[in-house]
Amino acid sequence: MGSTYGKHFRVSLFGESHGHSIGCIIEGIPAGTALDIDLIKKRLFQRKPGKDQYSTPRQEKDAFDIVSGYFMDRTTGTPLCAIFKNGDTRSKDYTALKAAYRPGHADFTGAVKYKGANDYRGGGHFSARITAPLVFAGAIAEQLLNIEGIEVITQIQRVGHLSAESFETLEMNASVKAILDADDYAIQPEMKMSFLQIVDEARLAKDSVGGVVEAMITGLPVGIGEPFFDSFESKMAHGLFSIPAVKGVSFGKGFDFPAMRGSEANDTFYVDGETVKTRTNHNAGINGGITNGMPVWFNCAFKPTPSIAKRQMTLNATTGEVEALDIQGRHDPCVALRGALVVKAMASIVTYDLLKEGK
Amino acid sequence: MGSTYGKHFRVSLFGESHGHSIGCIIEGIPAGTALDIDLIKKRLFQRKPGKDQYSTPRQEKDAFDIVSGYFMDRTTGTPLCAIFKNGDTRSKDYTALKAAYRPGHADFTGAVKYKGANDYRGGGHFSARITAPLVFAGAIAEQLLNIEGIEVITQIQRVGHLSAESFETLEMNASVKAILDADDYAIQPEMKMSFLQIVDEARLAKDSVGGVVEAMITGLPVGIGEPFFDSFESKMAHGLFSIPAVKGVSFGKGFDFPAMRGSEANDTFYVDGETVKTRTNHNAGINGGITNGMPVWFNCAFKPTPSIAKRQMTLNATTGEVEALDIQGRHDPCVALRGALVVKAMASIVTYDLLKEGK
């Protein structure tokens, strides 16, 4: 039972890749909020696969119906439910797939956990398709954060061996934010060609490649986070590791900290007018699990998409044999590509939920 | 409000570094369990600072009283409360410290969050001292896991720039487990001198150094973890990021995944008798957020201890000026050193809690 997240802004997801519908219930949107439907649609379009060769060819309409909690163009304060119909999931013979436990996927673990009763078609409840209602909820959280002057910016920071400039050093201004926000993949313009080329090479090799998504949250007040167990890092990591394919999360200097000395790692305070700031921000705006007013920044490592077109050794659940199988036709050669969008959504949900817990 | 963790094995922590007592309440220990008090004492001794020059000189007795939930040497099934008296917290003038917001610490964030009413002495509720009752609870979870054939092994995998052999390749057998388990710092014997030397160099420089703790969980059944939001990684990372100084968590190949191809990253299944296994274990025994029966392994990056003896620029809360101050006398030059022990405790708690949620 893990489909519900949040204490003050609660999101419950439902649905399977090839079922009737997917969707979410959201509680905790302030009553009387006029939703920014354009922002929701923009985020869903950015998430949408099938737009080019860098994602799966699946055509999803991603049209949604808000069926409750919204009246006269404002939220009612009671649960808002949004439903996405699964459009074109034509009758394909999935019987073969049922027996095939693909490596790196939840086919095997899901079958055991759910005693063989899980909907195996297209990954069922484990499908990346389920991130559509998550992005829907995230866009609402994003709007609510923006009202309080808080922004969540994300970018593809790495694809394969190639890295873009990190938010640690990149000067974050309105123009940079706007560029990253507008780009479907949230890639810095000078990196776009190179990153997509790496993805395309993987695709042509019938393979996939991993990446890193970096995020920055600006405008947070001092005092957000609840020690001992619900530190800002704990809550954020909890959310981020829910995203399919995320296998690592680090804050600030993260895995570079072990090689540092304390005198380097500590961020010296200074006073700027009325505001306490730090000269460096190695600790990612978090001390003792609580925000210190500096931008929060973190990285998420995405593994390469496990679905690949290449022939792979696959476990035949019926026979118990491992066989070379060609399962996928076209596939998503870099799940991290749309990761910047999903990280933005999840990070917005977590941040808004923690913000409402209080300073 | 973040001092409570767990759904089936619930731990609530309380206390401050220099207050009257610290301790915990634990719910969810099966009624009738004869606690392994020796294991609890061993883990508390391993956690205990002041044994050598590699930790703070603070002398804590770490004696505990179990004041409820334990009757005739067995758990009653109702809440178990353990209390650790804070021994020698002699009257020292902490007034100076109140005004000094040390860099990298929760002094500033805690003061703002708690409106200046927090107990600032020795870090108060943010002190590493609070990990004593956590280790107490962890030792109980460890005992309960062992009964079900599950073991949590940890080691110091890195200090500064130097790394030990990872659990990924280290052959994990009973002898290796016993050696790591017996060593107070959970360091592989051949690395011990080198690691401690690095720590001592930092100490002599009145500075500190970071490290990496690696963990492996063996014996887990298939099917543990609750998608979407409560994946095994989500729940484990939530717990791990509660540990003071942890700034990064990665599972399996973690931050090496981005540079990999899918065909490399996927772990091929094979069948060993009745058991499904994978030839490699890059995904750390977790697919789709659910355990697949292979060992789970992960890494935690610890930042260097922020408390250092070196003179540092510190914010004077009274004057609003930043001043060079010598605050610490002796300090803990590598908080990661005892991290292997604390990670073992937290990982045991999270694992037992998730295990009880069911396969």
Place this chain on the structure above:
Amino acid sequence: MGSTYGKHFRVSLFGESHGHSIGCIIEGIPAGTALDIDLIKKRLFQRKPGKDQYSTPRQEKDAFDIVSGYFMDRTTGTPLCAIFKNGDTRSKDYTALKAAYRPGHADFTGAVKYKGANDYRGGGHFSARITAPLVFAGAIAEQLLNIEGIEVITQIQRVGHLSAESFETLEMNASVKAILDADDYAIQPEMKMSFLQIVDEARLAKDSVGGVVEAMITGLPVGIGEPFFDSFESKMAHGLFSIPAVKGVSFGKGFDFPAMRGSEANDTFYVDGETVKTRTNHNAGINGGITNGMPVWFNCAFKPTPSIAKRQMTLNATTGEVEALDIQGRHDPCVALRGALVVKAMASIVTYDLLKEGK
């Protein structure tokens, strides 16, 4: 934020009386369960208003779609979502109603709580219509309880001043259970005419009347309930008071206990073969908040339906004046009539959830 109930069997409700759809998400149904769709339909039909003059004339189809969590006629183990489209909610001018705060209703409190943004049409999220998905979820919990040999029986025990024989003395056998289960109103046959006549008198007077629903749960094992705060009574009462119009809940002798002596009130134990039983059952099968193996029984007081056809003084929100208004056309003259059905649903949900917490 109160639309989610349960720890092991979690129900989240959404929807408004005159919105697009209402429904629920359920988590915690064991994977691989073939749902008893006939039972679900039977319970929904029993709940359905508009069948005779004793309920509101609203015609609801109460057809539902299970849009997730159900595959090949079995539950998948992931969240099950059921949606009920709101059929005939024709464009009626509700503007007048918006301004009218009816006495005894949530019109005023809902408007203040949700800052005037609530969907006021037909009571919005506060409508009894929302009990349709609750009855859906309850029928699933009922099926799961039946598998474990547990039955929840309810009856209309009182309407107005007239009372039926209580479950305390009524001999509960398969035949009685079957009769009460089959009757849409769960009324003992010999009381049916009299009860319905009282309701009809109230209806003809353009007024309404209250009632009492009594419930009995048989087949519960010893040991269910979680002291201190989650006693069986606490959890059950929490659920029951969620049902619109319930204003009192009592277990066993309830409000007759105050006048009793301890020597009368205590239920003497005896041993029947291997089983410990009590000679009387004043305490309703619960001692110290934990079930003792005897049947649990309790009563729920329903207030008379606040919606009445009679002219009433109503607060005009626009003018701030109290005015005599005729608001309702036909109405539900005794909300308790369908209460036996809703109590059965809620009691099944609570019981199954507590049962899974363990003995």
Place this chain on the structure above:
Amino acid sequence: MGSTYGKHFRVSLFGESHGHSIGCIIEGIPAGTALDIDLIKKRLFQRKPGKDQYSTPRQEKDAFDIVSGYFMDRTTGTPLCAIFKNGDTRSKDYTALKAAYRPGHADFTGAVKYKGANDYRGGGHFSARITAPLVFAGAIAEQLLNIEGIEVITQIQRVGHLSAESFETLEMNASVKAILDADDYAIQPEMKMSFLQIVDEARLAKDSVGGVVEAMITGLPVGIGEPFFDSFESKMAHGLFSIPAVKGVSFGKGFDFPAMRGSEANDTFYVDGETVKTRTNHNAGINGGITNGMPVWFNCAFKPTPSIAKRQMTLNATTGEVEALDIQGRHDPCVALRGALVVKAMASIVTYDLLKEGK
């Protein structure tokens, strides 16, 4: 696992009647609160048994230590832990009691639930002694409510067959409040002799008698309560049914509603200056599960104390036989007597917790 209550003001209880200590952890007290220690002591003294013949002769000191979360006479914002040492629990031979399952008690259910490992001495975790830390926590919640202009008043409304004037009609003014607040048993002066006489008669008959506690909450804002599942009534009843011996809870007209007509039961609104009020208050200040600004009032039925000095048939767990046994020496002849105090505590905790959820 039921020893923790609350979302915004969280109380965790621990301890057994004859163990080392009992106590509680409280989270959610605003940082910087100077606790009203006199109020806490007054409430604990009122709860204390052994003051006269109307309660058990057990002498408890009820002295407490606040061991965390309190610094320089103010709350720190982190968990506050209070410990009550169990003083005089002299070595008595409890072996006989272990085998005796008293009727009406949790001896049998506790033994089954906890597999015989529960601390049976004096009822263990089920002892009324555990209400001492509850009253401690309640006194803090009471103080926090008072700051916001909210008061919780309780009285013994009934003992045996005799009733005092209900809060429904009693004019509630400062003087009445003060009198009820000051009296240890919260009995109206003119009833005191009669009530205590009934209790004493029961005591002399080596028996016990039940009672009703009535409560009123004044000063609540409009909009408190969270439909659907967390209505004001649901949350309050959840808390109240945690109190040992409570078997019935009703709001406003409660079990008198069934016999009423809607036109009587509805409370007509009127406008008093800027404030919306109702002419009657049958619905106890709650419509649709949400407060309407009128006083909330409710009744709790207490069963007679199950411990009586009279010889009773008791189940011998060792032999499986039912035997006539004299178990109790002196006992508490009316547990409801101190109930007004415990209801005040629990109601304060629930109300403050719901208030912080928001209007």
